[in-house]
Amino acid sequence: MAERPEHRGADRPAELLARHYGIAAKIVPLASEVERTDEIRTPEGLRLILKTSSRAEARESFAFQSGVLAGLEGHGAVVAPRLIRTRDGSAMFHDGETCGYLQTRLDGTPLHSAAQTPALVFGTGRSLARLNLALGRCSPPGGGVRCCGTSDAGLSFPPCPVIWDRARSPTWCAAPWRSMPSRSPRIWRRLTGRSPTTIPARTTS
Secondary structure, three states: OOOOOOOOOOHHHHHHHHHOOOOEEEEEEEOOOOOOEEEEEEEOEEEEEEEEEEEEEHHHHHHHHHHHHHHHHHOOOOOOOOEOOOOOOOEEEEEEEEEEEEEEOOOOHHHHHOOHHHHHHHHHHHHHHHHHHHHHOOOOOOOOOOOOOOOOOOOOOOOOOOOOOOOOOOOOOOHHHHHHHHOOOHHHHHHOOOOOOOOOOOOOO
């Protein structure tokens, strides 16, 4: 934790975002440990998360994190951020010494800000159990690496501010998800690989 976080101006993230994703948006730096984390606010009202780093260890760490997000796509039991692929279809980008990836941002209350009630603890345990089962089906690159900026060894999870139990919160972020095709068709195509003509039905089971 002695390393300084990579927080500089917004010019470099804006350049990377435009070059690798074709997106122009407002960039808001967020708190992070070592790597740089920015909230991306598109003109259509979407909120995304861009993670970048120029540290050598970030390449394997980001490959793992983006690989986990890609592996969780379509897994109905877990609500997780969705990976947005680059213009060439890659899970992450490399630009000189800098690498990074882009994901959606989940709405909700961070666990550390919520009242630690027995119901919350129970629901969190259920969600983590579902996440554990889902991760068993993933084979991300560098599965044994530590995430960039963490100090304890072992399996690390992708940045996810909150994981809701879908059985308890069936509507999670249905409104922004369902409006995405019309609000941002370019990002919709990156997420789904399809034209924004149909909106996937979300079940509550």
